Structures are given as C-alpha cells and as structure tokens.
Amino acid sequence: MLAIAILAAGKGTRMKSNLPKVLHHLAGKSLIDRVLSCTQRLRPNRRLIVVGHQANLVEDSLKNQQDLEFVLQQPQNGTGHAIQQLSSKLKGFNGELLVLNGDVPLLKEETLSSLLKFHKESNASVTFLTATLDSPTGYGRVLTDKSGLVKEIIEERDCTDEQRKNKLINAGIYCFDWQQLSDILNLLSSQNSQNELYLTDTISLLKKAIHFEIDDPFEIKGINDRYQLSECENYIQERLKSLWMSKGVSFIDPVSCSISEDSNFGIDIIIEPQTHLRGKCNIGNGCHLGPGSVITNSTLSENVLAIHSFINEATIGNNTSIGPFAHIRPESNISKNSKIGNFVEIKKSSIGEGTKINHLSYIGDSTLGKNINIGAGTITANFDGKNKHRTIIDDYSKTGANSVLVAPINIGSNVTIGAGSTISKDIPDKTLVVERSKAIIRTKNN
Ligand code: UD1
Ligand code: CA
Numbered sequence: 001m002l003a004i005a006i007l008a009a010g011k012g013t014r015m016k017s018n019l020p021k022v023l024h025h026l027a028g029k030s031l032i033d034r035v036l037s038c039t040q041r042l043r044p045n046r047r048l049i050v051v052g053h054q055a056n057l058v059e060d061s062l063k064n065q066q067d068l069e070f071v072l073q074q075p076q077n078g079t080g081h082a083i084q085q086l087s088s089k090l091k092g093f094n095g096e097l098l099v100l101n102g103d104v105p106l107l108k109e110e111t112l113s114s115l116l117k118f119h120k121e122s123n124a125s126v127t128f129l130t131a132t133l134d135s136p137t138g139y140g141r142v143l144t145d146k147s148g149l150v151k152e153i154i155e156e157r158d159c160t161d162e163q164r165k166n167k168l169i170n171a172g173i174y175c176f177d178w179q180q181l182s183d184i185l186n187l188l189s190s191q192n193s194q195n196e197l198y199l200t201d202t203i204s205l206l207k208k209a210i211h212f213e214i215d216d217p218f219e220i221k222g223i224n225d226r227y228q229l230s231e232c233e234n235y236i237q238e239r240l241k242s243l244w245m246s247k248g249v250s251f252i253d254p255v256s257c258s259i260s261e262d263s264n265f266g267i268d269i270i271i272e273p274q275t276h277l278r279g280k281c282n283i284g285n286g287c288h289l290g291p292g293s294v295i296t297n298s299t300l301s302e303n304v305l306a307i308h309s310f311i312n313e314a315t316i317g318n319n320t321s322i323g324p325f326a327h328i329r330p331e332s333n334i335s336k337n338s339k340i341g342n343f344v345e346i347k348k349s350s351i352g353e354g355t356k357i358n359h360l361s362y363i364g365d366s367t368l369g370k371n372i373n374i375g376a377g378t379i380t381a382n383f384d385g386k387n388k389h390r391t392i393i394d395d396y397s398k399t400g401a402n403s404v405l406v407a408p409i410n411i412g413s414n415v416t417i418g419a420g421s422t423i424s425k426d427i428p429d430k431t432l433v434v435e436r437s438k439a440i441i442r443t444k445n446n
Contacts, residue, residue, distance in 0.1 A: 001095025002116070003178065004044045007082050008032055008102035009052030009073040014225040020054045022102040023061055024229060027236045028260045028278055030061060031223060034105035041109055042116070044098070048086060052076045078196025079172075080188040087185065093178055096120075099199070101172035103223045106232060111214060112173070118212050119175040125206035126181070129171035131217045138224060139169035140200050142211060150209040153200035157193045168213075170200060171220035180206055236261070257290070266302070284318070293323070301336065314346075317353070335370070352395065364388075365407065369395035375419065377402040394429065 012021025022032040029037075032049075039047060051058045052073040059070050073085045083099065090097070096116065100107070111129070119127035128150075130142050140153045141163055153170045154163055184205040188197040203209045214220060223229050240261060241254045248267030251257055259277045266285035275290030279297035283289070287300050292308040300306070301318040309323035317336030322328065326340045329347040334340060338351055341358035349363050352370035357363060359376035365388050366380050378399045380391040389407035393399075397411055400419030405411065410426040417423060418434030427433050 001093065002042065002044045002098065003046040003048065003090060003093060003095065004039050004042070004098045004100065005048045005050060005071075005083065005086055006032065006035055006039075006100045006102050007050050007079055008058055009050045009055070009076045009082055010103075011053040011076065012103070012224070015229075016226075020058055021223070022058060024223070026105055026229065026232050027240070027258070028262075031105040032058065032062065032102050035100050035102055035107065036062070036065060038107050038109040038112060039098075039100070042098070042112060045095070046090075046093075048089060049102075050082045050085060052082075078190070078194065079199035080185070080197035080201060083181075083199055083202075084185050084188070084197065087182060090178060090182070095178060097176045097178040097181060099172075099174045099176065101222060104172055104220055105223065106219050106221055106235070107173065108219055111219060115173070115175055115212050122208075122210055124177075124208045124210045126174055126176045126203060126209045127212055128174040128203070128209075129220055130168055130211040130213045131171060131215075131220055132167050132213065133169050133217050134167070136167050136169045139171075139222070141166040142168045142170050144168070144211070148210070150203055150211050152204045155192065155194075155198065155200065168211075171214075172222060173220065174199070176202075176206075252291075272307075298328075363391075366391040366393070368393045369397075369413065371396050373398045375399045375401040375403060375417075379404050381406045 008022045010021065015021050015024065023030050026034060046069060047067060048069045048071050050071050050073050053076060055072055062068055069089065071085050071089060073082045115127060115129060138156060140155045141159055142150060143152045144150050156164060181202060184202060187205055188201050190197050192198060218235050221232055223232060237258055240259055241251055244265050245251065249265045249269045249271060251271045253273035256273045257271055257275050260279055262279060263277045263281040265283045268286045269283055270288045272290030274292045276294045281295055281297065282299040284300055284302040286303040288305045293306045295311045297313045298311045300316045303319045304316050305321045307323040309326040311328040313330035314328045314332040316334045319337050320334055321339045325342045327345040331348040332346045333350045335351060335353040337354045339356045339358060340346060343360045344357050345362045347364040349366040351368045354370050355368050355372040357374040361374055361378045363380050364382040372393055381404055382388050382391065391405050391407045391409050393411040394413035396413055397415040399417045400421065402420045403417045404422040406422065406424035409423065412427055412429035414430045415427050416432045418436060421433065421435040423433065423435060
C-alpha cells in the first residue's frame, strides 16, 4: 500500500506574497500542480494534501483533480507537525508513506519510483532523497556515519559552522514505513531555532534511516524565494527550448523567449526575440513568429507570419499574415491565405479564405466570407450598450475606409460600401451603397 502526502500548508514567508507559495507558477503551472503530476503513475492508494495557510485557495486550485484528501494543519507548526495531522486519517494504514514538499516542483516520477524501489529493497524505516550541492545554502544538512547510515538531519540555521560546510543536503522527499513513523511521531520536540516540530528530526528517532543520492541537483531544487523561482523557470525554459531546437525550431534569441510545456511545434519554425507561447499552442511547419508576439492556447497552421501581435484562443489557417500590432481575441477563426494587418482587433469572429483586413479595424462577433476587402478603419459596431450583435458579410464584398457597420447586420456578397458610410440596415448582393452627408462648400470672408 502506498500513501502520498504533499506538504502545502506553509505560508512561504520568503516569497513576500499574498498568494500561498505553492500557487506560484513555473512555465504556466502551479508548483503544487507540478508536484501532483509526478505522483500519478505511482498509482498511490491515497493522496493527502496538508493545507493550512490560505487553505481554501490551495484546495480551490485543485478542485479538478480526483481522489485528493485535504488535511488541515492549523496553526502551521512545522513539517513534523504537518505530518502529525495525518495520524487520524492514516490510522490502521499499513504501507509506505511518501512525503513530498509542495515547493520542490522539478522532481521526476522516475526518481520517485527508484526511491520507492530502493526503500523496499533496503528494508529501511525511512529512505529520503539527498544531493551533494556546491552551494548548499538554505537546505538541511545530512550527517552520516562511516557505514553510510544517516545519523541526523540538521537544519542550516541550527548547524555549527563546521556542520554547515557539509554539502550533502536533504531534498525534503521521504519514503517512510508508516507504522514505524507513527510510533515515534509524538516524540518530536520544538527545541530548535524556529520552535517548530521538524519532520527531519524523525530521522534520528527511527531504526534504520538511509538516503538515496541523486545526480541532477536541479531536480530537487526547493523554492523558497522569487530568485529560486526564476532559476527553476530558466531551467525549464532552457530544457524546453533545446528540445524543440533539436526537432527543427529556430530561436533567434532564445533567452528572450519563453514557451509552454503543453505546446507543440512542427519544423522550420522561426521564433524571433521577445516571443512567448503560453498554454496549449500548436504551431505548424514554416511559421515565423515575432519579434514581440504573445500566443496563448492557439493553433496556427503552416507558414503563418505573426509579427508583434497577440493571439489568444484562436485558430489561424495556412499562409496567413498577422500584424504587426494585431490583436486576435478568443473564439476567432482566421482561414487560410488571409491577412490581418496593423492595429486590427478581431474578436469572436470567423474570417474566410483570402480575406484582407489590412489597417486599423475592429471586427467583433462577425462572420466574414472569402476574398473580402475590409477598408482601413472599418468598425463593426457590435454593442448597443446592453447586448452584443452579429455582423455578417458575404464573399467578395468591400468596405470603404472608415465604414461603420451597425450590428445586427447582413451585408450580401459582392457589395461595395463607400468610404465613411455608417450602415445600419441589411444590404443585398451585388450593390453599391454610400451613406454620407453632402459636403457644404462656401467661400470664406477672410
Ligand atoms: C525543508 C527541510 C530541509 C530541506 C528542505 C528541502 C524541515 C524542517 N526542513 O526546509 O531539511 O533541506 O525542506 O527543500 O522539514 N509546510 C507545512 N507546514 C508547516 C511548515 C511547512 O505544510 O508547518 C510545508 C511548506 O508549505 C513547504 C514544505 O512544507 O511546502 C517545506 O517547508 P519549508 O518551510 O519550505 O521548509 P524548508 O525550510 O525549505
Ligand atoms: Ca522549502
């Protein structure tokens, strides 16, 4: 039997934040989400989350996850105190308890599997992850005897100068024999510099404590402050970008770009400086993104060009050119061979094949057919102060510069609208329409 407990009750004082630490994000995913996602394939029988500081925010953020048991720790009196709260929940439980820190987000599932395997083979009371770090600052130091058995973990602030030089650190990931742990849990004392009950003190109370040292120190990096958060972000970004470079994506200035783990790319894609992909994006072969574009939860087919533009929850067809300075908003679908030019905003609209909206327009709640030419400054007036209305324009129509189309409205196919017109009624196919007041021309006196 396997139970997993994730410690997520602490305030995260060093983050200096109103948000609980475990809800801070790394490459678009919260720390706690990341820790949870490496537990799934271990097939635990129970998953318990210890919450405390802003417990409801943490619980809320996980409401879509199944089979989680939340355990409240109030007040937060240390990591040992956090585990004491599990006693009644795990009464009678017989098996391993895997304890994960909610602020160690880069951990790999394979490492946890190896830890569990090693623990069972060694018949230990506890096995925990360690690493040898060049700069061990901030971590608990692990003291071993000559045979390699662990004697003690001492928190950095409780170390002597000599002990502090020890570079073997505690990663905060433990596999306990629950029965043995629960027998000694009440023996913890708070005689330390923080007056807290430390989980690390259970190590010297248990019969056989061993450690499992891992090679990649980044994997067990704990996040206590925003600097460490940014180090982890860089680490993830670096790995993601090199992966996609090896698969055919060029980054002109990779350091200035970020991509999300849930995005997918084809080949021969060029990503220019200051370009960011967020959420779940699918980017087809030959796309050229940036400089300066931000693309979120969107699908771009092949050879799409997007310069200095924001594209959010949209679908863009082949050979389409977006920007510079375009804003494509959610639920927009731009078909192939079209062009969305500078200072154009598209919202909840479908744009047909080969249609061009080249300059300074707002197209909202609209359905545009194919090969339409939208003149500079054309606006769909979609909002009457209360409700939103749709604009429909059929194939091959043209709007002149500064046209205002007052929705709800249907413009037929092959219609030409004269520049400066405000159109507020439906226009039939194959017509020319101009709505413009007469120019008054007078001779001036001076
Ligand atoms: C802890 C370890 C340290 C280890 C380091 C690894 C202890 C005493 N120290 O130190 O040896 O090197 O992790 O990253 O365990 N939490 C609770 N309730 C509490 C206090 C904390 O749930 O009362 C949670 C926090 O939300 C956090 C985790 O436990 O997710 C670790 O707490 P933190 O205060 O960051 O411990 P460290 O000082 O980093
Ligand atoms: Ca920590």
